[in-house]
Amino acid sequence: MKRLHLERLANPQLLALAAVLLINWALFPNFFRITWQDGRLFGSAIDVLNRGAPVAILAIGMTGVIATKGVDLSVGAIMAVCGAVAATMVVAGYPTPIAVTAALGVGIVCGLWNGFLVAVLDIQPIIATLVLMVAGRGIAQLITEGYIVTFNDPTLIFIGTGSLLGFPMAAVIALVLMILVTLVVKRTAIGLFIQAIGVNRSAASLAGINSRILLMLVYGLSGFCAAIAGILVAADIRGADANNSGLWLELDAILAVVIGGTSLLGGKFSIPLAVVGAIIIQAMNTGILVSGFRPEFNLIVKAGMIILILMLQSPLVGTAVGFFKRDDKRVVSK
Amino acid sequence: QDNLKGLTIGFSQIGSESGWRAAETSVTKQQAEERGIDLKFADAQQKQENQIKAIRGFIAQGVDAIIVAPVVATGWDDVLTEAKEAEIPVMLLDRGVDAPEDLYLTSVASDQVLEGRTAGDWLVKEVGDADCKIVELQGTVGSTPAINRKKGFEEAIVGHANLTIARSQTGDFTRAKGKEVMEGFIKAENGGADICAVYAHNDDMAVGAIQAIKDAGLKPGTDIKVVSIDGVPDIFAAMVAGEANATVELTPNMAGPAFDALSAFLADGTQPAKFIITESKLYTPADNPQGEYDTRKGLGY
Amino acid sequence: MADSDYVLEARGVMKIFGNHVALDNVDFGLKAGEVHALLGENGAGKSTLIKILTGAYQPDGGGIYVDGTQVSLDNPLHAQTFGIGTVYQEVNLLPNRSVAENLFLGHQPLRFGFVNFRKMEADARVILKNYDLNIDPSSELGTHSVAVQQIVAIARAVQLSGKVLILDEPTASLDRNEVERLFEVVRGLKAKGLAIIFITHFLDQVFAISDRVTVLRNGKLIETRALDALTRTDVVRLMLGKDIAFSGATDVEPGEAPNEVLVEFKGYGRKRSVLPFDLTIHKGEVVGVAGLLGSGRTEVARIMFGADPADQGTVSVNGKPSAIRKTTDAIKHGFGFCPEDRKAEGILGDLSVRENIIIALQGKLGWFKALNRDEQMEIAGRFGESMDIRAASLDMPVKLLSGGNQQKVILSRWLATDPAFLILDEPTRGIDVGAHAEIVRTINRLRDEGMAMLVISSELDEVVAYSSRIVVMRDREMVAELRGKNINPGVIVQAIANNPDEAVA
Amino acid sequence: MKRSLRPLAATAVIFIIAYAASVLQFPSMLSTRVLGNFLTDNAFLGIAAVGMTFVIISGGIDLSVGAVIGFTGVLVAVLISWLGVHPLLAFVIVLGVAALFGAAMGAAIHYLKVPSFIVTLAGMFLARGGASVITQDSVPINHEFYSAISDLMIRLPGGGRLSFIGLLMVAIFLLGALLAHRTRFGSYVYALGGNPVSALLMGVPVARTTVQIYMLSSVLAALSGIVFSLYTSAGYPLAAVGVELDAISAVVIGGTLLTGGYGFVLGTFVGVMLLGLVQTYIIFDGTLSSWWTKIVIGVLLFLFIVLQRIIFAASAPGEEKPEKA
Numbered sequence A: 001m002k003r004l005h006l007e008r009l010a011n012p013q014l015l016a017l018a019a020v021l022l023i024n025w026a027l028f029p030n031f032f033r034i035t036w037q038d039g040r041l042f043g044s045a046i047d048v049l050n051r052g053a054p055v056a057i058l059a060i061g062m063t064g065v066i067a068t069k070g071v072d073l074s075v076g077a078i079m080a081v082c083g084a085v086a087a088t089m090v091v092a093g094y095p096t097p098i099a100v101t102a103a104l105g106v107g108i109v110c111g112l113w114n115g116f117l118v119a120v121l122d123i124q125p126i127i128a129t130l131v132l133m134v135a136g137r138g139i140a141q142l143i144t145e146g147y148i149v150t151f152n153d154p155t156l157i158f159i160g161t162g163s164l165l166g167f168p169m170a171a172v173i174a175l176v177l178m179i180l181v182t183l184v185v186k187r188t189a190i191g192l193f194i195q196a197i198g199v200n201r202s203a204a205s206l207a208g209i210n211s212r213i214l215l216m217l218v219y220g221l222s223g224f225c226a227a228i229a230g231i232l233v234a235a236d237i238r239g240a241d242a243n244n245s246g247l248w249l250e251l252d253a254i255l256a257v258v259i260g261g262t263s264l265l266g267g268k269f270s271i272p273l274a275v276v277g278a279i280i281i282q283a284m285n286t287g288i289l290v291s292g293f294r295p296e297f298n299l300i301v302k303a304g305m306i307i308l309i310l311m312l313q314s315p316l317v318g319t320a321v322g323f324f325k326r327d328d329k330r331v332v333s334k
Numbered sequence B: 001q002d003n004l005k006g007l008t009i010g011f012s013q014i015g016s017e018s019g020w021r022a023a024e025t026s027v028t029k030q031q032a033e034e035r036g037i038d039l040k041f042a043d044a045q046q047k048q049e050n051q052i053k054a055i056r057g058f059i060a061q062g063v064d065a066i067i068v069a070p071v072v073a074t075g076w077d078d079v080l081t082e083a084k085e086a087e088i089p090v091m092l093l094d095r096g097v098d099a100p101e102d103l104y105l106t107s108v109a110s111d112q113v114l115e116g117r118t119a120g121d122w123l124v125k126e127v128g129d130a131d132c133k134i135v136e137l138q139g140t141v142g143s144t145p146a147i148n149r150k151k152g153f154e155e156a157i158v159g160h161a162n163l164t165i166a167r168s169q170t171g172d173f174t175r176a177k178g179k180e181v182m183e184g185f186i187k188a189e190n191g192g193a194d195i196c197a198v199y200a201h202n203d204d205m206a207v208g209a210i211q212a213i214k215d216a217g218l219k220p221g222t223d224i225k226v227v228s229i230d231g232v233p234d235i236f237a238a239m240v241a242g243e244a245n246a247t248v249e250l251t252p253n254m255a256g257p258a259f260d261a262l263s264a265f266l267a268d269g270t271q272p273a274k275f276i277i278t279e280s281k282l283y284t285p286a287d288n289p290q291g292e293y294d295t296r297k298g299l300g301y
Numbered sequence C: 001m002a003d004s005d006y007v008l009e010a011r012g013v014m015k016i017f018g019n020h021v022a023l024d025n026v027d028f029g030l031k032a033g034e035v036h037a038l039l040g041e042n043g044a045g046k047s048t049l050i051k052i053l054t055g056a057y058q059p060d061g062g063g064i065y066v067d068g069t070q071v072s073l074d075n076p077l078h079a080q081t082f083g084i085g086t087v088y089q090e091v092n093l094l095p096n097r098s099v100a101e102n103l104f105l106g107h108q109p110l111r112f113g114f115v116n117f118r119k120m121e122a123d124a125r126v127i128l129k130n131y132d133l134n135i136d137p138s139s140e141l142g143t144h145s146v147a148v149q150q151i152v153a154i155a156r157a158v159q160l161s162g163k164v165l166i167l168d169e170p171t172a173s174l175d176r177n178e179v180e181r182l183f184e185v186v187r188g189l190k191a192k193g194l195a196i197i198f199i200t201h202f203l204d205q206v207f208a209i210s211d212r213v214t215v216l217r218n219g220k221l222i223e224t225r226a227l228d229a230l231t232r233t234d235v236v237r238l239m240l241g242k243d244i245a246f247s248g249a250t251d252v253e254p255g256e257a258p259n260e261v262l263v264e265f266k267g268y269g270r271k272r273s274v275l276p277f278d279l280t281i282h283k284g285e286v287v288g289v290a291g292l293l294g295s296g297r298t299e300v301a302r303i304m305f306g307a308d309p310a311d312q313g314t315v316s317v318n319g320k321p322s323a324i325r326k327t328t329d330a331i332k333h334g335f336g337f338c339p340e341d342r343k344a345e346g347i348l349g350d351l352s353v354r355e356n357i358i359i360a361l362q363g364k365l366g367w368f369k370a371l372n373r374d375e376q377m378e379i380a381g382r383f384g385e386s387m388d389i390r391a392a393s394l395d396m397p398v399k400l401l402s403g404g405n406q407q408k409v410i411l412s413r414w415l416a417t418d419p420a421f422l423i424l425d426e427p428t429r430g431i432d433v434g435a436h437a438e439i440v441r442t443i444n445r446l447r448d449e450g451m452a453m454l455v456i457s458s459e460l461d462e463v464v465a466y467s468s469r470i471v472v473m474r475d476r477e478m479v480a481e482l483r484g485k486n487i488n489p490g491v492i493v494q495a496i497a498n499n500p501d502e503a504v505a
Numbered sequence D: 001m002k003r004s005l006r007p008l009a010a011t012a013v014i015f016i017i018a019y020a021a022s023v024l025q026f027p028s029m030l031s032t033r034v035l036g037n038f039l040t041d042n043a044f045l046g047i048a049a050v051g052m053t054f055v056i057i058s059g060g061i062d063l064s065v066g067a068v069i070g071f072t073g074v075l076v077a078v079l080i081s082w083l084g085v086h087p088l089l090a091f092v093i094v095l096g097v098a099a100l101f102g103a104a105m106g107a108a109i110h111y112l113k114v115p116s117f118i119v120t121l122a123g124m125f126l127a128r129g130g131a132s133v134i135t136q137d138s139v140p141i142n143h144e145f146y147s148a149i150s151d152l153m154i155r156l157p158g159g160g161r162l163s164f165i166g167l168l169m170v171a172i173f174l175l176g177a178l179l180a181h182r183t184r185f186g187s188y189v190y191a192l193g194g195n196p197v198s199a200l201l202m203g204v205p206v207a208r209t210t211v212q213i214y215m216l217s218s219v220l221a222a223l224s225g226i227v228f229s230l231y232t233s234a235g236y237p238l239a240a241v242g243v244e245l246d247a248i249s250a251v252v253i254g255g256t257l258l259t260g261g262y263g264f265v266l267g268t269f270v271g272v273m274l275l276g277l278v279q280t281y282i283i284f285d286g287t288l289s290s291w292w293t294k295i296v297i298g299v300l301l302f303l304f305i306v307l308q309r310i311i312f313a314a315s316a317p318g319e320e321k322p323e324k325a
């Protein structure tokens, strides 16, 4: 039992996270200082969780999509649409639950639309979701008519900035979602089927897996996750900013999934590790913020980090630390 | 001004990246409508190449005049020459260009450096001799307003050793990033206790920063002063609540003066001033923020 | 030490995958002007040895010698420069490119630095003529059947082989005529002094053409011998390390009354694919399907299984009219289907052996009745045992298994669903004698247990061995149904060849 | 017609129909001016898209294109305006830098086995970041060589102009088509996209080819950056943001499969022209708000893809085609 634990800790994602956190700590010694303030935890490390939550949530949905050998470029735009829906509805006086439900519904519909293009019309995922990536932001602006729609609805604001047991709501929601989706995927056969589709869709279909419905479902989940992220982001700033909400976050989400070890070629995937990937990215961003680098260097620092993390994960380096690898010495049947 | 009635004018707008930009678009459309102009609107989605395409398209269509809100200052010589050859007058909005002056009729713009300086001057006066650690929320890295507003502000505080910019990061002109960056600053500066003022290159980032300050248990406007630029409705709302201290107005009505200049030019060939500078007015809570809020609310911000 | 009259030689070669020793200190020498058969059960290490001899894998120990000097082959291109041409086991060509380009990739004739397409296609036409293949060299390779692709792969390797030609199961998807053609070409090359390695599971073919034979078992070299001193039984014993009783034709009691009807197809067909056919399948019978390559056998299987839905005709299962529009419909009725192209449509390469075995059963159980890991292990272990699947672990990716073992995995996948009606398209392709006999035994056993089967095979002896009835296809049409005494290779060939003008290739 | 050529024909037919429909609504769209503008205004996109076509045919993707355009523009401008380097020498330098950059990305993709999506994403951050570290301002280029090139054009009757950069793009497309369809390198690119394992076993020099592909893409992106600097007489770190997505759309609309192995360089040309047509149409219409512009572009993108699908549903690559020997 203990040994398994050690092996877990040695996986490249957690190593990378530890490395990034250490660097942050070196650059900014107060990084881990956490205080209790106004009934919640307060500190840079908590910010990482809070700010990383939207990308983590996107990454949860994105993992499924990527496992089926797809990609969803539209999540950022869907965030904008759903944030806009929720905000305009509460401003128009609808009760918060209805507004939130409607926004989630819109997210699912957007996702299913992508799924339809991919699964039924057989359009390549990148281009199928590019359609909504381009048009979605326009739709969001259409809803807000170009304004930043601000609101003062306490429930919605609580979703964005409140806290539970001292932890930021956004982080709690991301965690709950991660556990739920992971459980559903692990406890049912859905995870296996998703992998099968990603590895070889025609073989999976011949083996009796209804790949169309499953693909629709996977894209629908991605849309749903994007909707949650969109609502969170809007609730956080108490306004739906159709122009900027979720801008380029699809790239961060994809990056998180890949850092989490899921191959863009489909197949095996891990949702918790994708969430770790999102946290790594956010730890990097927060590190840049608190360390006082000049902003011109942001992108270069980020690129350097990505290269470092990927080197850590690459099979080339992997063989060097192959000692830690788990699956080699398992059951030998004969 | 009746001579503009029925004219077709092409308007190449940068995009709709901020509330201010949206307001400029809607004010321009409004102004055109008042004058009976048929306005052809082209949104460039933040890309200069799209703006050049749009201007070329307007020329091919044979419009009567063109207005452009250039995304950057450089790179307009060729396309403006083309417009000149086609004898279509061009007017520039909210930013000048690095091109020979005979290539355009007039340029209606604010002085972005002055905006920054106005904000800085206000802060210098406000803090007096007290020490003041400032944090700065920059606009998008590399964008002209970010560069100029930073420059103007630094000009204003230079020589006042008690004012220092402790931290400066980009907030991409957005609320969400403004909030996130401010959160980071607060953690980095002793829970915010060391920060005396925040200077944001636009109001949206300031609004985000105000929320971050409140979340950290501090009082924006009192514990940390908030000064920013643009004059959008929400910053006046914040002033009403005592959470923002000053903003420098950037008027969204750039098209009005441009149309006036065009009208005069078409009527009797009057050459308008090459550079029409709009006012950069400072607003503080003393300037009836509620009233300002109400007048601006409907402008499309 | 071996003398250097070997053109290509492996000395003490080791290859280890993870903790599985695929090749253990293997010596292998190839002489000019000989055909050297490399034999062994599925997973014995034949393909691995080939990949090492051609630079596709690097050995973990030992060395490769060309004409007596040690070389290190970095990649297949490097091996090509020594005049080594290879046909790897699974067709490794580019389905997206033209036939001509596949023949010449890397060696296209150039003019002024640009590829000379006219010359390339003309040359291709000439080469393909040698194999009686009359196809358009500019057509996309992927539009052709596996057999055609196999011939193109052979032609390519022959073109590249100045010194050594390596053929890893080249005949698995060829029919008799094509095999004969290939042998002619091989004999010609041998006469020219080329050294040829030939891997196959067909012992007849081994005896027809080989001079010497090397046998591998479990990654170890068993023996290299001249073939004329050996009998078939000797070879089998060497391979398996024990004797097996190769079950010949099982007697099918002719007069026996058929069991109840299980599936009945009436006027079933699909435009541009298969002409309408009638076929009734009873419980506990095996219907063999014979026919030339491209006669439409695979299409029949796919239509029956709903992989390509029929657009005419009706089907009833257990007497009830049914609709089979998608594969899941078929599976609901208890159908199973092992496709012909195992790499593209059969295995889920990156998934484990275990997952590959339970996937169809899980598909049948649905999303929410998930088998847990222990149940999966139990099922996979059971079939791993009964089908004798050689895998280092049930958790290893199935793509790392040898071809024959992959086939067993797919068969297990369907047996796990306990099907009523199993469609097998070339189930014994690329399978060693032992496993071959085992699969034939399995088919017989399943039939006796009451399962209905439709088996497509190009091996007439084999079809005869297990079929209760044989339908013959020609030119996308079912042309004959043979029963009782008529179930023998001679009659089948006659039925196939009834109209010789239409015979393909 | 050859099966593989059909998507190309489809795209061309769609373009002609769409163009005809636009002309019916706005007759002035038929002018030589508009046609000349198609070439000039899309020159940089077209050149970058040629490189992208190779990458996508090989089964990869290059997200760094837009950033490389921005970076090279800045580098060229800085070399010329600040350091007084002659433009031609500056071009040689930036093309060299880009070649190294592309080679590094290709090597990372091949040897580290990291997906191209991620490597080029890091490349994008690096190039964009590099540009803004060099300078944050837009650096104007005032050099007689530059004005000479902008004056280099063929004037057509009706006010149209065939500019140097427009013609350069056409030339690059023709060269790209030759490279893709008529050389061994081209066949290796298709081989990698078709099946990398087979390609390796057939003796394709996979490592070298991968490196060359990304080198080609970066060099063409750099050339595109040079063209962009000619187009705007300046270098700007934020130039050409998101051009990679336009390039990918153009490539895919032009009938190239993102899964690799199938595609045409000239199809990409039609794809670029189609995108240009959409933009021109929107400008001529002139009534769309910012958000409707986005929606309309999205909808048109969707329509093109679906149209292509519908026309070619019956002949998608890989589908079996009855054929008798």
Ligand SMILES: Nc1ncnc2c1ncn2[C@@H]1O[C@H](COP(=O)(O)OP(=O)(O)OP(=O)(O)O)[C@@H](O)[C@H]1O
Residues within 6 Å of the ligand: C017, C018, C020, C022, C040, C041, C042, C043, C044, C045, C046, C047, C048, C049, C089, C390, C391, C392, C400, C401, C402, C403, C404, C405, C430, C432
């Ligand atoms: N890349 C690999 N990684 C791990 N194991 C491998 C790999 N390639 C082959 N093996 C294992 O090595 C052993 C030898 O495989 P090989 O393909 O050489 O067998 P073979 O004799 O060609 O069998 P067949 O007749 O079925 O083709 C098998 O057990 C196989 O599972």
Ligand SMILES: Nc1ncnc2c1ncn2[C@@H]1O[C@H](COP(=O)(O)OP(=O)(O)OP(=O)(O)O)[C@@H](O)[C@H]1O
Residues within 6 Å of the ligand: C135, C143, C144, C145, C146, C147, C148, C291, C292, C293, C294, C295, C296, C297, C298, C299, C300, C340, C458, C504, C505, D320, D321, D322, D323, D324, D325
């Ligand atoms: N020698 C050949 N030349 C050209 N085309 C061929 C040849 N053999 C088969 N084909 C084509 O390949 C396709 C494959 O047919 P199909 O798979 O149904 O045949 P089959 O009877 O199952 O043969 P196989 O034994 O290869 O499985 C058919 O469309 C056929 O026209």
Ligand SMILES: [Mg+2]
Residues within 6 Å of the ligand: C046, C047, C048, C089, C168, C402, C403
């Ligand atoms: Mg083998």
Ligand SMILES: [Mg+2]
Residues within 6 Å of the ligand: C297, C298, C299, C340, C425
């Ligand atoms: Mg077949």
